[in-house]
Amino acid sequence: MLSIINYSATMPNMKRTKEEAQKTKDKILASALDCFSTQGYFNSSLDEIAKKASVTRGAVYWHFKNKTEIFDALHTQLHEPFTQTILEDLAHDEEQPIIQLKHLCIKLLEDLDVNNTKKRIMKLFFECDYSGQLAPFKKQHQDKKLKSLKLFEQYFERAKKRNQLHQHADPQILTLTLHCFLKGILFEYLSGLELIDIKSQGKELIQQFFEGFNTCHNPINL
Amino acid sequence: MLSIINYSATMPNMKRTKEEAQKTKDKILASALDCFSTQGYFNSSLDEIAKKASVTRGAVYWHFKNKTEIFDALHTQLHEPFTQTILEDLAHDEEQPIIQLKHLCIKLLEDLDVNNTKKRIMKLFFECDYSGQLAPFKKQHQDKKLKSLKLFEQYFERAKKRNQLHQHADPQILTLTLHCFLKGILFEYLSGLELIDIKSQGKELIQQFFEGFNTCHNPINL
DNA sequence: TTGACAACATACATGCGTGTATGTATAGTG
């Protein structure tokens, strides 16, 4: 009698244990995120991570070369969703790119506000210091960030093509300005100071930023 | 014959060794800043700090309870100049507080740009994570930050009193917005990514921020 | 069924950082 599902035919060498090994790896990653985001990277030992994942350090060293590789794996795994969100939004070429961008920013903030996992991830990569053993990953992670920035820049470029910006406006500077602002918000928001409440202030903050401080204002309505 | 300066009269129990002990303490602090800002807090050992200060760990433990106390001492020592600069600026009640504030921001950035020591200090306290042994100092340092924010808020309050802001403008939100932006700039600037060059872009960034993104613009000239 | 390999667990060696206890020299004090 033939087995209902013939693994060796559809996926050669795909043993059932490999699937469970993947589950173990995922559990280790989740556990590491837990430890890192609560105690910090340097205060988390591989033993703590292993125990929280109900395995031993042996399993950890089987799946990862060392602690830094876990750190990098977390970044790799968790950076994509954000890029994906922006890419999907960019697919729509709307009439007023700046307003579209504003809505995207608000959406990103509000998404974050209701997703504790994402918050902990961001908090981790914001607060960790890339010194010591993490130094080699500094450039790599920064490169990914630069690519994200290039995506934001497209909104401003679209706006400029539509003559919706000052003549002398530089998309690169505008992107940088926005990026700094968002980073500042997120940093403050994730600091645990409770200084910023996204739900009640997020929209207002973004709004304020896009309007600027000058008294001559022609508010962009949400 | 009387000694020219009678220490015991002017400062009782002020031995000459105490002065040198203070020098040693300062050297340890400077050395700690060196280590922390280059290798990170958790990657710096007391032995490294001691050796860089040309003393032993014995001296370190004499002047400080432990490593966390050195960390806190650095913050205490180095937070004041910034507060002082703002306070001095606030002493002048100028006609256009927002423009005054803008100039202050630019000044603070440009001061930072030419002062490597200050940069390293800020970098340290931006990138360190207040987890583990540093957790107890999180609130303390945040309280200091909140006080600084209150200072910035005064500019907006002055502006509002002079009817230079929208009716519905909230000084607290405005302060928060500015703070987030500045923090974002500084964070990015100090990250070592070289994404921001204060000398060439600083003024422009601040300018852009104060003007906002809307096309209706009435640029506030520098 | 048996060898081989994957997927771990266990055990061991090592180094490193901390904290503390103790030693020591020097300056002031009565």
Add this chain to the structure above:
DNA sequence: CACTATACATACACGCATGTATGTTGTCAA
């Protein structure tokens, strides 16, 4: 001149985290 306190240096004990080597179990393939 003895005495004490300061300002360190030196020495020791301890735990802890890492990395690696080795052991063990289950699975698949032939």
